[in-house]
Amino acid sequence: MILPLLKGLALTLRRFLNPKTCATELYPEERPKLSTRFRGLPELQIGKDGREKCVACGLCAKVCPSQCISIEGAEDETHRRYPKTYELDAFRCIFCGFCEEACPVRAIILRDTFELATYEKKDVFDKEKLLDLTRKRNLPR
Amino acid sequence: MNIVQLVIDDKPISAPEGTNVFHAAMNNGIYIPGLCYHPKLSQFGGCRLCFVEITERKRTGHRFACAHPVSEGMVVKVNTPRVVRYRKSVMEYLLAHHELSCPTCDKSGECGLQNITYELNLAPGRFRTVRMHYPVIRDNPVLELNRNRCVLCGRCVSTCKEIEGLSAIDFQNRGFKTVVGTAFDRPLECSFCGGCVAVCPTGAWQDRTLGFRGRAWEFTSTPTICPYCSVGCTVVVDTKAGNVRRIVSNDRLGINEGNLCVKGRFGHEFIHSPERLKTPLIRRNGEFSPATWNDALDYVSKRFQEIIQKYGGTSIGGIGSERCTNEDNYLFQKFCRAVLGTNVIDNISNMKSPYLNRLIYQSVVNGIATPFLRELEQANTLFFFGADVTEAHPVIGSMARKAIRLNNANLVIANVRDVQFNSNAKNDVRLFYTLGSQIILINALMKVIIEEGLVDEKKAEAATNHFHELCSALNMVTVSEASQQTGVPEETIRNAARILAKPGRCHIICGKDIEEDPSGEVAVKALLNLCALLNILGNNEDKRASVLFSRSHNNSQGVNDMGVVPEFLPGYLDLNDASHRERVKKIWGRKLPEHVVKEDSVNVIDLMLNGKVKALYVIGENPVMTYPYGKDVREACKKLDFLVVQDAFLTETAQMADVVLPTAIFAEKEGTFTNMGMTVQRLNRALQPAGEARQDWEILCELAKKMGYSFSYLSVKEVLQEIGSLSPIYAGIQYDRLKRKEFRWISSFYDKNPRAPYTFEIIRPPSAAIVKRKDFPYLLLTGASLNHHGSFSRHAKALIAIAPECFVEISRKVAQDAGILNGDTVTIESLQNKIKLKVKVTDRIPEGIVFIPEDYEWVPVNLLRNKIYTPVKIYKETE
């Protein structure tokens, strides 16, 4: 009974003392490898016309269990339905991914943004910020 | 009516014979899916979804519930496997060519099609989908029609025809290409009642004032009362984030069965208008500057006290509001009488026709007043006398059409103009009398009834007083003479009289044209005579006739009930009666000042003109534009030392004021309104007041406190309780109970008082007041307008978009003579003044008359008028 315990401790000690293996992940020096199913901050997607894909249907706001999304729909000159404001309170988001699932036009997707610390208490993500996340991704690298 | 017993889904129910299975099930809380059946419309049978299994006389078969009447011993099964299979395939067909744009469809969440799809658990259908690609029609400011979403249920078509009487839309084409649309696809030109939006089970019809600003499930719905006309429809205010997004109707609430007019449904944008007053304003050196409530009220109370000390309380006048609640108005008259010590109070409707309150109350005492608006739906005969219901009280028109559709009611319309009222009444008699001859016409109608021996003299003797005097007076009238004087053919008069005398319920609706006419008092009395006469007709036992008086604003009745008139205390108690003054003293805890007594002929504006009134306190009213004689009121206001206006907008009157106090509007208020059918209905608060605005009663309480009198009410409930204890007609009213059921004061009046026998008053038509002038050849007639009303509608974007401009209606002949074309701008000049308006040439108006709607509040029609019929001339200005 003692033996397996010691064996285990030995392995731990070996790893711990070896400089190569003592750190599992060198965050923030190294980006972690995220699984493809990782759920980070929901991001608003951009359609072919360069505008938000979202049609302000309100389903994500309805399904969101922490009720952190609020949308004001409006009608533009072409009578298209679009979100005039789209606010996502990242402090409250629990990254469940329901909004992504509910969205009928795949306008909101939880990608790999997870560094959300800010200096401002009320740093709510509004429509432009959420779109910016996608715009940055689309920049040619 | 026989009651039959049947079983639906194992639940035994009873229903009156003739009901269809769908309706019987619905009334008993059993759900049968369906898209085309609507209880307030005639049955159509187009959607085929209400398929049920019915066992009747030992035979089992499948029927459509909406098209099958109930019968004794019937057994109905709503959800057998076969029925469900059928229903699913119907839905599959419907969905196969449906747009399915739910994410962007404003109906989503309250869509009949969506709900049934969900209930039936439908998976993608078996059929090839064929999408239609009709363009969306947006040719008007308030409605949008997306025919790709239409399921051809026919509800909108029926509503437009049966409820609104317009048939502006109908089915076009056949087969697969069938769509709903206007004739020749012309732009929709209708009354924009929005009934189609309300009944459409899908998102084909849309309310454009919503404009994607919210989803059905995001709204907080608050039922309250429409702030425009005196029908008192219940509107449901849908708010999101403290902001009104749309107004909808509810078929099960209130008196209007879900019918509204354009103002009620689409005229809500004024609530969030940027022009709303948000802070009190005080005039300093000629300019308004914002002030705090405390400063403003301090200033008002200081000035009032100064004026009282200098000139006495009676030098302050008060004008109550036809738009504010009963509680506001009650406290207003209490404030004026008890705190300021003045009896110079009035309201615009009473100034226009000062006899009306007395006569209406008289008609109630005699038991010939219509006790409840919806009784119109049971009418067998409808008589619109000088009433333009389509323009003034659209939902009354819908009630009348219901009576015509379901009871085959007869219709008689007497008016100067050929007012529009579409219905499919079998007997539809129109009497176009010449202006000023209305009394002759009523006398002629009575004459015919007596002459043709329709009256049972014994019954008449027993039930009424002075019947013989009436007969002998009418002996002097001859119908043929009357026909000449009124311009109505003799046969038409006789015909109308015979129709009125038919058995059944007869409802007379007395319109504004009669009430506000210079000879209004006599005409109303004559009309009461006619009504009383109809009640004593010989052989028909079931005859009941009653009169309904038009009122114009949402609380025109209430403001008078609350005693904001010089002659009455609340509840039409005589102000000079010692016992009533004693009662007031007991309830108010303060004696009414000695000089608060009824005096003859007190009109606030006249007293202001001759300098007796130095200060005026106006709540929720814009007399500068709505008082009938524009010149008087403008001069009078200029003479004032001090003017306080309490309103939601900076109206023309407020612009002249020294202090303006911002108030809450209907959706931001608690309280009650009394409609023209004397039904007291409760408002519910849906919003917080804009900016620093306050409810009128709160302001009055605060001001009374500053003037050293405690109004210690915590809520409107307490105010209403006091009203109930002071005014006998409101006795027994309870604020909490009003939430569930409205209070009808006429009914409660009859519970306590027997109906007094009617005393005929002999009416002789006054000698013609109309002076024909060569230089001013036409007479001015003003009236109501469908699209505008009061000072709110001018701030409602949708209403302005529908009716941007006031107009003058002239007849074709006049237009030809003066070389005026439809749409020209002309000058209308009277002895007093002139204004410029667009012309509408119509055949609906007699030659000698020009008609201007007076509800476009920004147009100073009152500047033209004088105290009798106003002669005008009309010409095109050549520049």
Ligand code: SF4
């Ligand atoms: S991930 Fe979950 S909690 Fe966060 S926004 Fe989406 S639904 Fe709401």
Ligand code: SF4
């Ligand atoms: S579900 Fe999608 S389309 Fe709908 S509001 Fe949310 S992000 Fe926009």
Ligand code: SF4
């Ligand atoms: S009408 Fe109903 S089913 Fe059709 S798109 Fe609109 S919400 Fe969806």
Ligand code: SF4
């Ligand atoms: S527009 Fe609406 S109400 Fe009219 S037929 Fe089509 S689905 Fe029915």
Ligand code: SF4
């Ligand atoms: S304006 Fe009159 S008829 Fe129209 S909705 Fe309001 S109360 Fe009803």
